[in-house]
Every structure is written in structure tokens, then in C-alpha cells.
Amino acid sequence: xxxxxxxxxxxxxxxxxxxxxxxxxxxxxxxxxxxxxxxxxxxxxxxxxxxxxxxxxxxxxxxxxxxxxxxxxxxxxxxxxxxxxxxxxxxxxxxxxxxxx
Amino acid sequence: xxxxxxxxxxxxxxxxxxxxxxxxxxxxxxxxxxxxxxxxxxxxxxxxxxxxxxxxxxxxxxxxxxxxxxxxxxxxxxxxxxxxxxxxxxxxxxxxxxxxxxxxxxxxxxxxxxxxxxxxxxxxxxxxxxxxxxxxxxxxxxxxxxxxxxxxxxxxxxxxxxxxxxxxxxxxxxxxxxxxxxxxxxxxxxxxxxxxxxxxxxxxxxxxxxxxxxxxxxxxxxxxxxxxxxxxxxxxxxxxxxxxxxxxxxxxxxxxxxxxxxxxxxxxxxxxxxxxxxxxxxxxxxxxxxxxxxxxxxxxxxxxxxxxxxxxxxxxxxxxxxxxxxxxxxxxxxxxxxxxxxxxxxxxxxxxxxxxxxxxxxxxxxxxxxxxxxxxxxxxxxxxxxxxxxxxx
Numbered sequence: 100x101x102x103x104x105x106x107x108x109x110x111x112x113x114x115x116x117x118x119x120x121x122x123x124x125x126x127x128x129x130x131x132x133x134x135x136x137x138x139x140x141x142x143x144x145x146x147x148x149x150x151x152x153x154x155x156x157x158x159x160x161x162x163x164x165x166x167x168x169x170x171x172x173x174x175x176x177x178x179x180x181x182x183x184x185x186x187x188x189x190x191x192x193x194x195x196x197x198x199x200x
Numbered sequence: 201x202x203x204x205x206x207x208x209x210x211x212x213x214x215x216x217x218x219x220x221x222x223x224x225x226x227x228x229x230x231x232x233x234x235x236x237x238x239x240x241x242x243x244x245x246x247x248x249x250x251x252x253x254x255x256x257x258x259x260x261x262x263x264x265x266x267x268x269x270x271x272x273x274x275x276x277x278x279x280x281x282x283x284x285x286x287x288x289x290x291x292x293x294x295x296x297x298x299x300x301x302x303x304x305x306x307x308x309x310x311x312x313x314x315x316x317x318x319x320x321x322x323x324x325x326x327x328x329x330x331x332x333x334x335x336x337x338x339x340x341x342x343x344x345x346x347x348x349x350x351x352x353x354x355x356x357x358x359x360x361x362x363x364x365x366x367x368x369x370x371x372x373x374x375x376x377x378x379x380x381x382x383x384x385x386x387x388x389x390x391x392x393x394x395x396x397x398x399x400x401x402x403x404x405x406x407x408x409x410x411x412x413x414x415x416x417x418x419x420x421x422x423x424x425x426x427x428x429x430x431x432x433x434x435x436x437x438x439x440x441x442x443x444x445x446x447x448x449x450x451x452x453x454x455x456x457x458x459x460x461x462x463x464x465x466x467x468x469x470x471x472x473x474x475x476x477x478x479x480x481x482x483x484x485x486x487x488x489x490x491x492x493x494x495x496x497x498x499x500x501x502x503x504x505x506x507x508x509x510x511x512x513x514x515x516x517x518x519x520x521x522x523x524x525x526x527x528x529x530x531x532x533x534x535x536x537x538x539x540x541x542x543x544x545x546x547x548x549x550x551x552x553x554x555x556x557x558x559x560x561x562x563x564x565x566x567x568x569x570x571x572x573x574x575x576x577x578x579x580x581x582x583x584x585x586x587x588x589x590x591x592x593x
């Protein structure tokens with residue numbers, strides 16, 4: 100969020116209360132990430148454990164199948180990798196992945 | 201007009217709570233405020249109120265439960281004293297920061313150590329920066345009246361701040377005095393229906409209380425709190441005006457006594473005003489032009505109004521029933537003296553720390569203060585800026 104989008108004290112609800120539901124989509128937590136999940140589509144059984152466990156709803160699912168991981172929101176917590184019964188997700192240090200991009 | 205009844209300050213306050221009929225009270229007992237909630241618990245048990253009474257395991261939990269209930273959308277009240285208030289400290293800031301108009305009686309008592317259960321203002325004064333409105337009461341009638349007004353002040357849409365109403369431990373909380381109660385219906389009409397701002401229980405509009413608020417917005421929310429305190433001032437006066445129309449009893453930011461033609465004055469808050477008035481009357485009989493100003497509202501601090509009320513004086517003694525160790529003086533003194541700095545000329549201002557741990561403030565003590573003021577008036581010099589008035593050397 101850039102500085103010029105920030106609102107003044109007269110324009111925001113009092114008490115730090117968030118008065119609209121579902122606005123966490125606007126808070127992109129991907130920048131927190133140190134480790135990036137890499138998914139091996141060959142190993143994935145589409146059990147959707149990762150989708151259930153992901154605290155940031157970053158696992159994208161379409162027609163009952165894992166489509167990918169939304170890196171705008173993925174904090175790199177690694178819960179998906181730990182819970183995946185097929186060991187289809189690996190956590191790679193972000194700096195190493197970024198260097199290769 | 202109600203007929204006079206005899207009650208202690210605590211029982212008067214419990215009756216105000218009965219008439220207010222809050223949705224939730226969460227409390228933990230501590231002397232000398234215990235009796236407030238004890239009596240109120242009887243009202244709950246007897247079905248006199250509709251309140252959900254939560255007996256918490258500590259004051260920290262009590263205030264936490266109050267915050268949760270207020271965020272849910274309830275009208276919420278509690279009471280505490282001294283170390284109980286100290287244990288609430290963290291939650292006091294959360295109540296005000298979340299802008300929840302919780303109303304709390306603080307039966308003012310000394311803070312340990314050494315352990316002491318008697319009246320002074322160390323507890324309330326320590327919470328002066330917590331974002332709560334603070335109103336101090338001289339007697340049981342004022343404690344009752346202030347509590348009812350506090351509900352209306354805190355819930356006002358321009359304010360939305362928690363309010364603490366103080367009365368001196370034991371001196372007021374446990375002394376039986378005559379006072380007048382309003383009728384239940386009068387109180388009900390005066391406080392009106394409570395309309396919460398963002399109630400968690402409104403499932404049609406889900407809201408989040410207490411989200412992380414970092415460098416980008418925290419300052420703006422604190423600025424809002426500062427504004428709410430500013431806007432509380434006209435609300436406090438309007439509520440006092442409406443209350444006077446109902447009860448005949450007048451309130452403001454402070455009360456003055458024989459001040460208009462005075463050259464010297466004593467500023468105090470709480471129960472010691474009564475003693476001061478008595479001594480001032482005797483001094484007046486001897487032609488000493490001394491008056492009294494009793495501060496009722498400490499937060500928001502009525503700076504401009506005090507300037508207008510005190511500017512004509514030559515000398516002023518500010519009485520603090522609390523010390524602020526290592527500071528320029530007691531908390532009331534520091535702020536009153538600061539308020540008068542802009543005036544030219546301004547009165548000479550001296551400070552007396554008195555009555556700590558419930559130590560009596562006697563007639564002779566106030567006579568000594570008046571003698572000191574006369575000396576300052578005559579010589580123009582201040583010998584002692586800060587005097588410990590009721591302490592043995």
C-alpha cells in the first residue's frame with residue numbers, strides 16, 4: 100500500500116475497528132516469506148490437506164484440484180509442506196528461488 | 201425531587217448501578233470498593249436488574265471481560281480500587297483504544313507498598329494517561345450523580361470513551377451521608393437506550409476489534425482519541441446541564457467557592473473540599489480573601505476554563521493527594537501550574553502533598569496553607585514550592 104492511499108484520522112472508523120468483512124484480501128502478506136513452497140504436481144494426490152491447513156487461504160483450487168499457490172499471500176510458514184501426506188511440497192529458501200528467476 | 205436517604209458512598213453507587221441496569225458487569229473484589237459490587241450482586245440475585253454478572257478471577261480478567269462485553273454491544277460497568285486498578289492497567293488502555301464506553305467506579309485508595317487500604321488518589325492519578333475520562337467526587341451524592349452522568353458522557357457519539365468516577369476510599373465509600381436518589385424511571389430516561397457503535401453481536405455487519413495497527417495507522421487512531429477527549433468537554437457540560445434540570449444539582453468541570461473576589465485560593469479534588477470550605481469560611485470572617493476551587497473533571501483537563509477562573513488570583517495552593525516521585529510536583533499541581541503559565545501576570549502557585557494512605561487532612565493543616573498563601577501574597581516570594589503537609593518530620 101503506497102503512502103498516498105493512506106487515509107487521515109477523520110476518515111477512518113474509531114478504535115481501530117475494521118468494519119468491513121473480507122478485506123484481508125487487500126493485505127498482501129507474501130512479502131513476509133523467507134521460504135517458498137514448491138509443489139511437485141507429479142506427487143500431488145489432490146487430497147486438499149494443504150488447502151484446509153493454509154492459514155492464509157493461499158492454496159488455489161479449481162474443480163477439486165490444486166491449481167497452485169498464490170505467492171501474494173503465502174507467508175512461507177511451511178504448514179502445507181509439513182501436512183502434505185504425499186510429501187509433494189518442499190520449502191526452498193526464497194533467496195535461492197529468487198536468484199534463479 | 202427524591203426524598204433524602206442515608207447511605208454510604210458505596211451503597212449509593214450500587215444503587216446508581218441498579219437504576220442504570222447495565223447489560224454486563226464483570227468485577228473482582230478489592231477494598232474499599234468491594235461493597236459496590238457486593239450490593240450490586242444482591243440486586244442481581246434479587247432480580248432487581250437484568251445484568252449478567254461475571255465474577256472474574258482478577259481485575260485484569262474483570263476489565264478484559266468488560267471489554268469483550270462492551271465490544272459485543274453491551275452497556276458495561278464495574279468498580280475497583282488501588283491495586284485492582286493497577287492490575288487492570290493494560291486493559292484500561294485497550295478499553296479506551298477500542299473506544300468502548302465502559303463506566304467504572306474507582307474508590308480511590310493508596311497503592312502498595314507498604315500495604316495500605318485507605319483513601320488517596322495514587323490509583324486514579326496513575327491512570328490519568330490511560331485515555332479514560334476521569335471525574336472525582338466530593339461526597340456520596342456526587343459519586344451517585346457523577347456515575348449516572350458518566351454513562352451519558354461516555355456513550356455520546358462524539359465521545360465513545362470509558363469513564364472512571366472516583367470517590368475517596370473509606371472517607372466517602374464507607375461514611376453514611378444523606379443524599380437524594382432520582383427515581384428509577386428518571387435515571388432510565390436520563391441515560392436513554394444504549395446504541396453501540398460496532399457491536400460484535402450484529403452478525404449482519406461483521407467487524408474486527410483489535411487488529412494489528414502499525415506505523416501506517418496507529419498515530420491516526422491516537423489522534424482520534426485526543427479529539428474525543430476534546431469533544432468530551434462540551435458533552436460533559438451539556439450532560440451536567442440536563443442533569444441539573446432533572447435533579448437541581450449543578451455540575452461543571454470544577455466548582456468554585458468564594459472565589460470571585462478572592463486573592464488567594466486552594467485547589468483540591470475529592471472529599472477534602474468540605475474541610476477546605478469550612479476553614480475558608482473561618483478565614484473569611486477574619487477578612488482573609490481566600491476561596492476554593494474543587495476540580496471535578498481531571499480528564500479532559502479543563503485548561504482554558506481554569507485559566508479564566510484562576511487568573512485573577514495572587515496565590516494558589518494546589519493540593520495533591522498523590523505524589524509523583526521525582527516530578528515537578530504532584531500530578532494536579534503540574535498541570536494546573538502549566539495551565540496558568542500563559543497568563544501574564546499569573547498567580548504564584550505552590551503545591552501541597554497531603555493525606556497519603558488516608559492520613560487525615562485537618563483544619564489546622566488548611567489553616568497553615570492559608571497562612572503560607574498570605575505570606576506569598578505579602579512578600580511575593582515562594583519559600584517552599586512543594587510542602588509535604590501531613591507528614592511528621
